[in-house]
Amino acid sequence: MNRPKRMLLENLAWARETAHADAQFFPRLAQGQSPKVLWIGCADSRVPAETVTNANPGDLFVHRNIANLFSPSDDNTMSVLEYAVRVLKVDHVIICGHYGCGGVRASLLPQSSDLPHVNRRIAPLCALGERHRDELDAHAELDARANRLAELNVLEQVRLLQQHAVVRDREAPPLVHGWIFGLHDGLINVLACGYEAEGITQDDRRMQVASLQAA
Ligand SMILES: [Zn+2]
Known part of the structure; x- marks a missing residue:
């Protein structure tokens, strides 16, 4: 069939x-619909928002693109954000990246001439990688560099979202969260929670997982 x-x-x-x-x-x-959450995630087939958070139809307003980028110059991204924040009045905006992201990895490699749209799309990622060149170069393996850049990318998108007028200027602004999903274990790590990009709270997440397992 x-x-x-x-x-x-x-x-x-x-x-x-x-x-x-x-x-x-x-x-x-x-x-x-009255979803409380806007999810901005990667288009990767292995990270379906509803499945990995055990959500139902109606729970999440979803925007996915290559490498979960928030692009203020992109009408697609902006119309979703505007509608979610001003009409649906979501309480939370979640940027969710993932380890093993092909889009992030591609930004660390020579550009492919037959993918002009992808190249344009991931240009901000290439620039972000350049800004963190020293930190990324500390990792010998390309996959490790890509995974660290995937984390930095989530934090950067959180920062851009927090600063954007659509989010910032609402009377009660939605909380912006930065998450990253592990393909190897199915778990989400919290990189940024609420307004403050607090860095990687792996210990907090480990405690959450431990308490869930104990319950
Ligand atoms: Zn991806």
Whole structure:
């Protein structure tokens, strides 16, 4: 069976099972949305926002692009942010990057001439890498450099979002969070929480995971 056909059959099964489990689920969904969270993540197929946070339809307003970049000059990004903050009035904006990000890795390599759009898109990442050249060069392996740049990229997008008028000028501004997802263990590390980019709070995250496991 081809992939689209299988997807449509899976959709049918999901819709039936969901309606069977909660008869009001779709009537509720059809009434409108009031998500509390805007998720800005990477387009990578391995980091689906709803799946990795166990969220449901209606929970997250989602914008995904290569390397989870917030680009104030991009109408796509800006229209999503504007609508989320001013109309949906989300309480939280989460930038979620991930380790093993191909877009971040590409910014550390010579540019491919047949990917002009990607090259333009990741140009800010190349510049960010240059600004942190000494720190990145301390890592011998390309993958380690890319993973550190993925963290720095999340913190940079948090900083840009916090400074943007759409976020900053709302009477009660949404909290901007910086997260990074580990493909190797499925866990999210918190890099920045709320207004302050506090650096990597691996200890905090470890405590959260330990307390969840103990519960
Ligand atoms: Zn990625």
